[in-house]
Structures are given as structure tokens and as C-alpha cells.
Amino acid sequence: MAVTDEAIEKIKAMIVAGELAPGDRLPPEKELAERLGLSRNSMREAVKALEVIRVLDVRRGDGTYVTSLEPHLLLEAISFVVDMHDDDSMLEIFVVRRMLESQATGLAANLATDDEVAALVAEVNSIDGSVSVEELVEHDIRFHREIARMTGNAYLASLIEHLSSQTVRARVWRGLTEGGAVERTLSEHRAIADAVVQHDSALATSLATAHIAGVERWLRQAASA
Amino acid sequence: MAVTDEAIEKIKAMIVAGELAPGDRLPPEKELAERLGLSRNSMREAVKALEVIRVLDVRRGDGTYVTSLEPHLLLEAISFVVDMHDDDSMLEIFVVRRMLESQATGLAANLATDDEVAALVAEVNSIDGSVSVEELVEHDIRFHREIARMTGNAYLASLIEHLSSQTVRARVWRGLTEGGAVERTLSEHRAIADAVVQHDSALATSLATAHIAGVERWLRQAASA
DNA sequence: CTGCCTCAGACATCCGATCAATGGCTAGGA
DNA sequence: TCCTAGCCATTGATCGGATGTCTGAGGCAG
Numbered sequence: 164m165a166v167t168d169e170a171i172e173k174i175k176a177m178i179v180a181g182e183l184a185p186g187d188r189l190p191p192e193k194e195l196a197e198r199l200g201l202s203r204n205s206m207r208e209a210v211k212a213l214e215v216i217r218v219l220d221v222r223r224g225d226g227t228y229v230t231s232l233e234p235h236l237l238l239e240a241i242s243f244v245v246d247m248h249d250d251d252s253m254l255e256i257f258v259v260r261r262m263l264e265s266q267a268t269g270l271a272a273n274l275a276t277d278d279e280v281a282a283l284v285a286e287v288n289s290i291d292g293s294v295s296v297e298e299l300v301e302h303d304i305r306f307h308r309e310i311a312r313m314t315g316n317a318y319l320a321s322l323i324e325h326l327s328s329q330t331v332r333a334r335v336w337r338g339l340t341e342g343g344a345v346e347r348t349l350s351e352h353r354a355i356a357d358a359v360v361q362h363d364s365a366l367a368t369s370l371a372t373a374h375i376a377g378v379e380r381w382l383r384q385a386a387s388a
Numbered sequence: 389m390a391v392t393d394e395a396i397e398k399i400k401a402m403i404v405a406g407e408l409a410p411g412d413r414l415p416p417e418k419e420l421a422e423r424l425g426l427s428r429n430s431m432r433e434a435v436k437a438l439e440v441i442r443v444l445d446v447r448r449g450d451g452t453y454v455t456s457l458e459p460h461l462l463l464e465a466i467s468f469v470v471d472m473h474d475d476d477s478m479l480e481i482f483v484v485r486r487m488l489e490s491q492a493t494g495l496a497a498n499l500a501t502d503d504e505v506a507a508l509v510a511e512v513n514s515i516d517g518s519v520s521v522e523e524l525v526e527h528d529i530r531f532h533r534e535i536a537r538m539t540g541n542a543y544l545a546s547l548i549e550h551l552s553s554q555t556v557r558a559r560v561w562r563g564l565t566e567g568g569a570v571e572r573t574l575s576e577h578r579a580i581a582d583a584v585v586q587h588d589s590a591l592a593t594s595l596a597t598a599h600i601a602g603v604e605r606w607l608r609q610a611a612s613a
Numbered sequence: 614c615t616g617c618c619t620c621a622g623a624c625a626t627c628c629g630a631t632c633a634a635t636g637g638c639t640a641g642g643a
Numbered sequence: 644t645c646c647t648a649g650c651c652a653t654t655g656a657t658c659g660g661a662t663g664t665c666t667g668a669g670g671c672a673g
Contacts, residue, residue, distance in 0.1 A: 166656070167436060178472060191624060202657040204429055207626090211392060211433040212440040216465060218472065223625050224665035234477060237469040240441060244462040247403060247443065252459060255543035262491045262544075263484065318480035319487075391627075416653060427628045432655090448654045449635035 166201045170209035189227040216240045238321040242328040250386040260326045261375040269368035271313035272359045279313050287356045292345045300332050391426045395434035414452040441465045463546040467553035475611040485551045486600040494593035496538035497584045504538050505585050512581045517570045525557050
């Protein structure tokens with residue numbers, strides 16, 4: 164194994180062992196390099212790798228710190244992965260998303276507080292079919308994020324959010340506006356919100372399944388066209 | 389943004405744009421560094437970062453290549469993330485795993501071929517409660533992997549597999565052997581396998597849900613103890 | 614006393630150069 | 644034809660140094 168990979172493992176081990184806690188500061192580059200037994204440059208490669216997957220946070224002129232290690236940070240890397248996939252993989256991803264999001268929506272219907280319900284309704288009412296694609300994408304992200312957050316499961320919420328990354332959403336919505344399906348999609352959002360308001364878990368689950376499956380079907384025929 | 393991050397984005401963009409296809413070879417480090425407008429050292433940091441998330445494959449003395457970009461490769465990074473979490477996050481992860489694995493098992497019951505069914509039965513019959521923890525972990529991994537693979541969804545299968553990484557599994561199983569719950573867990577495996585053999589999707593889904601939830605409950609009380 | 618400025622020190626950032634290790638390829642011989 | 648030795652391209656690792664940036668201490672003006 165290369166020295167850099169060893170260094171990555173060692174730093175990871177220090178975190179897993181609790182030797183380095185979230186927010187802790189690592190020794191200066193020079194010292195850390197000595198401690199791990201390699202050159203500064205090689206150690207920097209290791210630190211950089213841990214930085215892109217959001218395990219470390221390097222602040223220039225200050226020092227290197229362990230991030231909060233919260234799910235939403237660590238799962239950011241998934242967006243990167245999702246972006247890189249072609250249409251075939253995208254369909255597989257949508258199946259996963261449908262599995263997660265349908266159940267998450269059902270869970271949200273059970274757990275939603277009054278405040279959360281009000282926020283969701285406000286979000287749905289804030290939009291109609293006349294806005295730009297960018298605004299639709301933003302709305303879509305907020306809508307699904309709010310539902311996912313209601314589950315109280317940060318890991319689940321992050322996974323759902325990053326599973327349909329920004330660029331994928333943009334592509335899909337652009338297609339939907341061309342196909343004239345915007346209004347139907349928005350009305351599905353409204354129906355899901357209604358089910359959550361009524362705390363009707365079974366209905367919310369089914370509507371969410373149908374909602375994702377609809378987009379999925381559109382993507383499937385777009386991919387084959 | 390740091391030059392390294394720019395380089396990462398540029399390389400990613402080249403891949404997304406199709407300019408670099410899976411299996412393609414990148415220019416030599418020196419040339420690539422010039423092309424991206426930075427030093428070889430900094431470029432190596434970027435390449436290293438892309439290597440740990442399995443986007444690039446660097447072969448010493450040969451060259452740097454784009455990997456196959458298959459889901460199982462790209463999702464390996466998740467194991468890394470999962471390993472790093474504490475017990476609280478672990479519970480959230482188990483909820484996600486339950487959502488995915490239950491539905492995947494139902495799907496598998498529908499789609500399983502005769503060969504796959506035979507392999508699953510063989511796996512279940514190959515083990516009893518008298519073997520070591522390591523062997524139990526290996527069996528557990530193989531059992532759940534085979535079911536996940538039957539869905540034909542590589543992304544789903546990889547996600548499930550990495551969501552309960554090696555080290556997490558080991559920890560849980562060690563606890564289970566102490567608690568004397570091995571035989572019960574194995575019998576649950578047998579029941580799930582039976583449902584798949586019968587192509588009884590609904591039963592398979594429920595059994596898988598119960599199976600994961602059982603481990604989940606054990607983990608919950610272990611965490612609070 | 615308060616607010617602002619400057620300056621020094623600590624630290625990360627980036628670079629260019631150098632040598633080691635490795636893999637692939639090819640020429641030459643059996 | 645097959646095998647091997649050796650060359651060359653390429654990555655692996657390190658060093659030393661110049662530079663940008665942040666933080667905090669201390670001084671100065673209001």
C-alpha cells in the first residue's frame with residue numbers, strides 16, 4: 164500500500180478510535196507529516212482526499228480540523244457520484260429513490276408537527292407553472308427536503324436529497340417543461356402535501372411512490388428515445 | 389477556490405462531458421498538470437482525491453485511467469463514511485437499510501431465477517451456529533449480497549451492501565454471539581430464503597423487515613446500556 | 614476607555630526539481 | 644516461435660523555498 168493510503172487509514176483510524184473528535188484540530192502539516200512518517204507533500208495528498216469526502220476541513224492560514232462528521236456533510240460525496248452516471252444508472256438510482264422517498268413520505272405523514280405542515284403547505288402554494296426552470300428546480304429540492312427532514316432521520320434525509328443531485332434534477336425538469344408536464348407534477352406535490360396534512364401515512368406513501376414512478380417513466384422513455 | 393479543487397472539477401467535467409470515457413487513459417502527470425495550469429504536486433492531490441472515491445485508477449509505471457465507473461466501485465466510499473459514525477447515526481442507518489433491504493428482498497422474490505434460488509439455499513445450508521464470528525460475518529455478507537443482486541439493480545445492491553459495512557457487521561455480530569441470538573438470526577435467514585424460494589414477495593418483504601428490525605432493536609438497547 | 618490599524622508569527626498553498634520504483638515494450642538470442 | 648534482458652516512459656515520494664492568509668497582540672488616535 165502506498166504511503167498516502169496508509170496515511171489516510173491512520174487518520175481515519177484516529178477518528179474512529181475517538182482520538183480525534185469532530186471539531187478537533189490536527190497538528191500542523193509539518194508535524195503531522197513527521198508523526199505519520201512521510202513527507203508533507205504526500206501527507207497533503209491524504210488530507211486532500213479526506214477533504215473532498217468532507218471528513219477534514221482545511222482552513223488556510225489557520226489549521227486543519229475534523230468536520231462535524233454529520234451525515235449531510237459526509238453524504239455530499241454521493242452527489243458527486245450520481246452526477247457522474249449515465250442514463251441507465253440513473254434509472255437504477257430512481258428505483259432506489261422511489262423506495263426511500265415513498266417510505267420517508269409515509270413516515271413524515273406520521274411524525275409531522277404543525278409547524279412543519281404549515282411550512283410544507285406554504286412551499287407548495289408559493290409556486291405555479293409559470294416560473295423558470297431554475298425556480299422549479301429550487302422548489303422541487305425544497306419540497307422533497309422538507310418532507311425528508313420530517314422523518315427526523317438525518318441520514319435518510321441526506322441520502323434522499325443527494326440521490327437526486329442538482330444537475331440531474333435540472334435535466335429532468337427541463338425535459339418536463341418541454342413535455343408540458345409541469346402542472347401535473349406540481350399537482351402531485353399538492354396531493355402529497357395534502358396527505359401529509361391529514362397525517363394519512365398510507366396515502367402519502369402511495370402518492371410519493373406514484374410521483375417518483377411518474378418521473379421515472381418519463382426518464383425511461385426519454386432515455387430510449 | 390483552490391487550484392486543486394478546480395482541477396478536480398475540470399477532470400470531473402471531462403468525464404461527465406464524455407470527453408473521458410471509462411477505461412480511457414489520462415495524459416501523463418506532467419502534461420496533465422500543464423493542461424490544467426498547475427504544478428504536478430497540486431495535480432497529484434486532485435488525482436489522489438479522485439482515486440480514493442474510485443473515479444480514477446492510477447497504475448504506477450503505467451498511467452492513470454478512468455475506472456469503469458460502475459456503481460459498486462463508486463459507492464465503496466460509503467463504507468468509509470458508515471465506518472466513521474457513532475452509535476446514534478448507526479441507528480439512523482439501520483432505518484434506511486431496513487427500508488431498502490425489505491423492498492429489495494420482495495423484489496428478489498419476484499425476480500429470482502432457479503440458479504439464484506439454488507445458490508441462496510446452498511448458502512443458508514452451509515452454516516450453523518457453531519462457527520466463528522468471522523465466518524458468521526462472511527456468511528451474513530454473502531446472504532444479503534446474493535439477495536440484493538437478485539434485484540438486478542446494481543446501484544441498489546451496492547448501496548445495501550456498503551450501508552452495513554464490514555466493521556459494523558463485525559461489531560453487531562460480536563454482540564449477537566454474546567447475547568446468544570445467533571441461532572435465531574440464522575433461522576430468520578432460513579425463513580427469508582424460503583419465502584424467496586416460494587417467490588412469495590409480500591412474505592419476503594415482511595420477513596426482511598422483521599429481520600433488520602430485530603438487529604436494530606438489539607442495537608438500540610445496546611446503545612442505551 | 615474604545616475602536617481601528619499595523620505588524621509578527623503560525624500556517625496552509627503552491628511550485629519546481631530530484632531521485633526511486635515500477636510496468637510495458639522491444640531488440641536480440643536460443 | 645518463445646523467452647529474457649534492458650531501456651524508457653510514467654508514477655511515487657521527498658525536499659526546500661516563495662507566497663498568501665488568518666489570528667492575536669500591541670500601539671495609536673479619537
